[in-house]
Amino acid sequence: MPDDNIHNNPWAEGSNTEAFELDRSHVFHSWSAQGGLNPLVIASGAGTKVWDFDGNVYLDFSSQLVNTNIGHQHPKVVEAIQSQAAVQATLAPQHASLVRGRTARAISELAPPKHHKVFFTNGGADAAENAVRMARIHTGRHKVLSFYRSYHGNTGSAINATGDPRRWPNEYSFGHVHFFGPYLYRSAFHATSEGEECERALAHLEQVIQFEGPKTVAAVMIESVVGTAGVLIPPPGYLQGVRDLCDKYGVVYIADEVMAGFGRTGKWFAYDNWNVDPDLIIFAKGSNSGYVPLGGVIIQDDIAATFDDRVFPGGLTYSGHPLACASSLASIKAMQDEGIIEHAAWIGDNVLGPGLRTLAEKHPVIGEVRGLGVFWALDLVTDRATREPLAPYGGTSEAMGVLTKGCIARGLLPFANFNRLHVVPPCVVTEDEAKEGLALLDQALNEVDKYYAGS
Numbered sequence: 001m002p003d004d005n006i007h008n009n010p011w012a013e014g015s016n017t018e019a020f021e022l023d024r025s026h027v028f029h030s031w032s033a034q035g036g037l038n039p040l041v042i043a044s045g046a047g048t049k050v051w052d053f054d055g056n057v058y059l060d061f062s063s064q065l066v067n068t069n070i071g072h073q074h075p076k077v078v079e080a081i082q083s084q085a086a087v088q089a090t091l092a093p094q095h096a097s098l099v100r101g102r103t104a105r106a107i108s109e110l111a112p113p114k115h116h117k118v119f120f121t122n123g124g125a126d127a128a129e130n131a132v133r134m135a136r137i138h139t140g141r142h143k144v145l146s147f148y149r150s151y152h153g154n155t156g157s158a159i160n161a162t163g164d165p166r167r168w169p170n171e172y173s174f175g176h177v178h179f180f181g182p183y184l185y186r187s188a189f190h191a192t193s194e195g196e197e198c199e200r201a202l203a204h205l206e207q208v209i210q211f212e213g214p215k216t217v218a219a220v221m222i223e224s225v226v227g228t229a230g231v232l233i234p235p236p237g238y239l240q241g242v243r244d245l246c247d248k249y250g251v252v253y254i255a256d257e258v259m260a261g262f263g264r265t266g267k268w269f270a271y272d273n274w275n276v277d278p279d280l281i282i283f284a285k286g287s288n289s290g291y292v293p294l295g296g297v298i299i300q301d302d303i304a305a306t307f308d309d310r311v312f313p314g315g316l317t318y319s320g321h322p323l324a325c326a327s328s329l330a331s332i333k334a335m336q337d338e339g340i341i342e343h344a345a346w347i348g349d350n351v352l353g354p355g356l357r358t359l360a361e362k363h364p365v366i367g368e369v370r371g372l373g374v375f376w377a378l379d380l381v382t383d384r385a386t387r388e389p390l391a392p393y394g395g396t397s398e399a400m401g402v403l404t405k406g407c408i409a410r411g412l413l414p415f416a417n418f419n420r421l422h423v424v425p426p427c428v429v430t431e432d433e434a435k436e437g438l439a440l441l442d443q444a445l446n447e448v449d450k451y452y453a454g455s
């Protein structure tokens with residue numbers, strides 16, 4: 001499927017065998033025991049599709065790690081990186097540059113009105129890290145409260161703020177406290193309605209703040225829509241309730257928009273779905289679809305002012321890297337010009353949502369369908385009555401293996417976590433591609449129906 005862009009390009013020459021053998025000999029992978037890995041070779045892509053050197057094409061319903069919001073190889077973003085590289089390929093963070101300033105302005109204009117400054121990082125984890133650093137210094141307090149069901153990145157405070165099991169072998173930062181967020185399907189509060197779940201989850205958070213000692217709590221850091229831990233859509237009123245509790249106790253509200261931001265939920269930021277106004281907003285992935293590593297913190301004016309006369313004790317060699325900034329600026333402009341955010345919302349409302357609910361009528365292993373925009377999860381169960389997960393918390397199962405292998409064998413790249421399959425294509429996925437992906441998923445689910453043990 002190679003197109004004109006990569007014809008006669010030496011960087012495009014190679015084979016599946018060479019790429020696989022080089023990887024297995026020399027590349028050390030994330031979050032894995034290295035011995036049994038069998039990575040899929042990907043040579044290139046365009047839009048919602050990727051392919052290998054033999055021309056096998058895959059529909060990318062994972063957006064890689066839920067980051068290629070604008071799709072693969074968007075020509076305007078690729079062109080911006082190439083043009084910026086010709087002018088200025090790198091620049092130390094202490095200097096001023098047009099591309100960095102323009103990108104900071106463009107990103108802060110997407111945020112609520114009292115946010116004018118951006119601290120750029122290399123990705124999401126260091127964005128979380130620096131937001132926590134700002135909140136701790138701004139408040140003079142040390143504790144950070146975050147959901148058990150969450151992921152915030154793999155570095156010091158970010159991995160300790162994380163709730164999921166990746167935190168367990170990494171607990172070497174201090175002052176992190178976890179609490180339960182709203183998740184009606186598996187309610188920690190025995191709630192039976194969204195309203196009850198919202199009210200009880202907020203009462204729980206307030207109790208945690210009180211029992212931890214409000215004067216010790218610097219920040220509540222939460223994903224506006226919890227991503228990897230389940231695509232958990234907060235009930236109406238929950239995020240505003242968090243905002244109100246933060247105001248009541250003088251706590252900084254950090255919105256983690258690393259996965260949910262930049263179009264994934266059909267809005268620029270996921271909190272826009274509920275019109276809340278966080279203090280610090282952390283972003284990465286969709287801000288430039290990961291074409292060059294980039295993340296950052298959008299900073300509310302009062303918190304930024306804390307560091308007017310006081311040194312901010314943090315920094316990165318590549319903060320505001322020109323190629324990363326150029327790719328983000330071009331990506332934001334393309335999203336605006338091409339109506340990509342609105343398209344993502346439309347696909348969610350009209351194709352993915354209804355299509356996944358139809359699949360749930362057919363496949364009893366689908367316990368719950370939830371999502372917004374191009375951000376969906378299937379909560380898979382062995383029994384709808386008991387809601388027993390199709391794989392245990394923190395683990396996998398034969399059934400989940402059959403499902404993910406079945407998707408890949410049919411040319412669909414899935415995103416799976418524990419007992420869930422996430423349906424997270426790029427925001428640019430067309431109606432036909434979305435329907436094609438749902439049809440392939442339907443076939444893969446046929447192979448999993450046998451694991452259903454309920455009546």
Ligand SMILES: Cc1ncc(COP(=O)(O)O)c(C=O)c1O
Nearest residue numbers: 123124125151152153258259284
């Ligand atoms: C919500 C959230 N926050 C933070 C991160 C960390 O981002 P990165 O992997 O770029 O460090 C991730 C990554 O998946 C994420 O989903």
